[in-house]
Amino acid sequence: MAGLLLLAFVLLVAMVVAVPLASRFGLGSVLGYLLAGTALSPLLRTLGVDVEGLQRFSEFGVVMMLFLIGLELEPKKLWQMRKRLVGLGGGQVLVTTLLFAAIAYFTEYNWKTAIAIGMVLALSSTAIVLQTLQEKGWMRTEGGESAFSVLLVQDIAIIPMLALLPLLAMPELASAAGSAGEGHDGGHGGLNLVEGYPAWIQAIVTLAAVGLIVLAGTYLTHPVFRHIAGAKLRELFTAAALMFVIGIALLMQFVGLSPALGTFVAGVVLANSEYRHEFEADIAPFKGILLGLFFITVGAGIDFGLAQEQFGEVLFWTAIVIVSKIAILFILGRMFDVQGEDRWLFALSLAQAGEFGFVLVAAAVGASVFGRELADLLLLVIAFSMLITPLLFIIHEKLVRPRYEGAQRRKADAIEEKNDIILAGRGRVGGIIDRMLTAAGYNATVIDYDSRQIEIVQKFGMQSYFGDATRPDLLESAGIAEARLLIVALDDKDQIDKLVRYARKNFPDLHLIARAIDRDHVYKLWSLGCRDIIRETYDASLRMGRSAYVALGHEPSEAQEMTDTWEETDRKSMREVAELYVEDLPAWENEELMERIRELRKEWDPKLRAQMEEIIGRESS
Structure with a gap:
């Protein structure tokens, strides 16, 4: 008992100390966890901690994360993503697997081993990528949605990959691989109740399991959770939510499917449930702690002694993985019209190998596809590429993003009309203002920097102009010198301040209405000279x-x-x-x-x- 409490205390101290420090320096929580795990590695070995077993347990955080993401996606939204799922996701898995297999084959490995290496390295880290995208608020961007599409397809691809590995077995490795793979099934072996049955039986059972999840989510959750809510005990609802997620994960493992995929499907089914927010509130804390624990175990699991011995080979394969994936993803992003900054986010975020690679490596060893020595090398490559991933996000945030923020994604539209009213921003606030003005017979010159939003409103026959409303030359072409009213309905606080300061300084007689983000922002706009301020x-x-x-x-x-x-x-x-x-x-x-x-x-x-x-x-x- 004391040993367990000591381990829990050490891990929690690492989380509490490392993550705020990493966040303060702009490194993000994931890198904080990874560095904490690296620092704790000697201590955990001294305490005799089974880091690999702890990692398999903490992987359940990925399962919970995909359940919560599923709650944010309605089936209709998922259907709209079908082109990205098939094109981007399927293309990434296929092209990356073949490329890495070819590199491995022409390096030194036979074709069977090369294909297995390609499959292992084709996968990316669902845990790191989705956690970082959510933290940075990039999940809803085009790049974030594209990355999620690929990760979802990768999670589905694990199933045929695991099924293919036994077909790549090499008899001469059977005895060594059997002993090395014992107990290293990544949490997927031993629970598959349909293993050994004909493929058609496995397919029927798999479809039945998915159908059971859909039926349970549609018809059973409401009466069950209504009954639990009647007890008015918060802990019972939390226990029931955990029971639901764990039960689905078990069911998926029983039929040989990915638990993360099953819980994602359940989340999509429950996206319109009245209990959706309860699920989110109850599951989120467990998800956060388990994911943090998983990242710590990844850092702690790096064998630096072996890494030093095989430094050149580890460095070679890590570089190959990251550079090749960035190139492939960038090309795929271009083919599927992922634009500018979003394309870079898409390419940089998925450039690593992933946690499910650990599962495939263990399965490959157990299936006699390759030996323990190659497995150890691949585990190091996976871990090092995951360790580098937060740095790629920092490169995107510090180098790529400012470049696109400072330059137009497309040339600003020529403004062909002059009106008494200029409306800067046509989002959720500006859109209502524009409709109210139009209803009363007033015409406004609307300027917005979101090209997709402009395309949508133009389909409804409403005129908006693309451009940065804080640019003096664009405001001049919109007729600000003759305008009676400027309405600032932009989303970004700094952009609002910039436009208000310019307008008040250069056009003191212009009536200015500005959107304030919060109470403190009201004071700021007042100090800039604006006297018609509306808190959003x-x-x-x-x-x-x-x-x-x-x-x-x-x-x-x-x-x-x-x-x-x-x-x-x-x-x-x-x-x-x-x-x-x-x-x-x-x-x-x-x-x-x-x-x-x-x-x-x-x-x-x-x-x-x-x-x-x-x-x-x-x-x-």
Whole structure:
């Protein structure tokens, strides 16, 4: 018991210390975990920890991650991705496998071993890539979605790869591979209940298992979780969510399929479930801890002694893997119209070998495809390529991304109209503003930097112009000198500030309406001279507060008056506090501003409470 507690304590300390440090230096959490594992490696060996067994256990974090991703994807969305799944995903697996097999064959290995090497190195790390994409907020980009499509196909491809390995067996290695592969099935052997049966029986059982998941997700989860919710015990719901995911993973292993693939299908089925957010809230903490543990075990599992002995060969194959994959993925991205920065994100993110390569290596040894010596080399290549992956993301973020942010993805449109109103940004905020203006008979010149958004709105017959609305030459061509009104509805805070500062300095008579991201941003825009500022969530918050008053028994008219009273007080305090704002100093670090807020609360809170009581009393009488 003490040994287990000591191990848990050591691993948790490593997580708590390494990850914040890595994040602070812009390295990302994944590299922090990997470096922590590398540092812990000698200690774990001293404690006699089974790092490989711990790694197989922590791989369940990948299963949970794919379940949560499935919850974000409706079946309709998955169908829309079919071209990427077949083209990008299938193309990557096939081309990469053949290329690495050819390199291995012409290096020194026979064709059977070469094909196995190609399959092992063709896979990428689902854990590292998806975790990093989610952390950076790139999962919804074109590059992120393309990377996810490839990873999903790779997860499916593991099934035929595992089935193909016994056909590549070399009898002369049988005895050695049997002993070396014993106990190294990567968590996939021993549970396959259909192994040895004819292929048609295995296919029927596999389809039945997938059908069972779909039926259970569609018809059983609602009554089961409604029953559990009736107990009003949070821990029971958490236990049931874990039971559901673990049960599906077991079912997939029983029929020889990837657990991650099965839980992903279950997540897609439950994407429209009323319990979707409960699932996310309950599973996410376990997923995060297990993934962190997995990355630590990858770092700790690197055999630096062997790596030193075979340094040249390890370096050669690691470089071959990363450079070749980047080239193949970049070409595939171009073929399937993944543009600019997104193409680089797609290519750099998938350039490593993956954790499922460990499974294939163990299976290949067990199937007598190659020996332990080559297996150890491949394990080092996989681990080193995974260790390098966070650095590739840093290259994308620090070198590639700024290049595309500073340059137009396409030439700005020529603006052929002059209107009294210029609307910068036609996203979820600007789109509503544009429709409201159009409904009232006003025409606005709309400028947006999202080419896909512009293509969509133009299909509905609405005119928008592509370009960076902060560029003075573009604003000039849009007629800003003659315009009466500029509405800034951009998404990015820095872009909003840049445009407001330019417009206020050069066109002081122009009426300016600016979108503020939060309360502190209101103070910033006020300091820049803007006096018509709208917080993006403010009105929605007021409406929700008014609904809360009604739900508590107040009449709608009374609730509206209470809301108006609160809003008037809040706006007065905002104006007073805004005068004390210091640019580039957050409000909570501005002592003079914070002291004024405290003074105003002491002065106005009693007045506001008295006004509220007067409204309530007047309505009651």
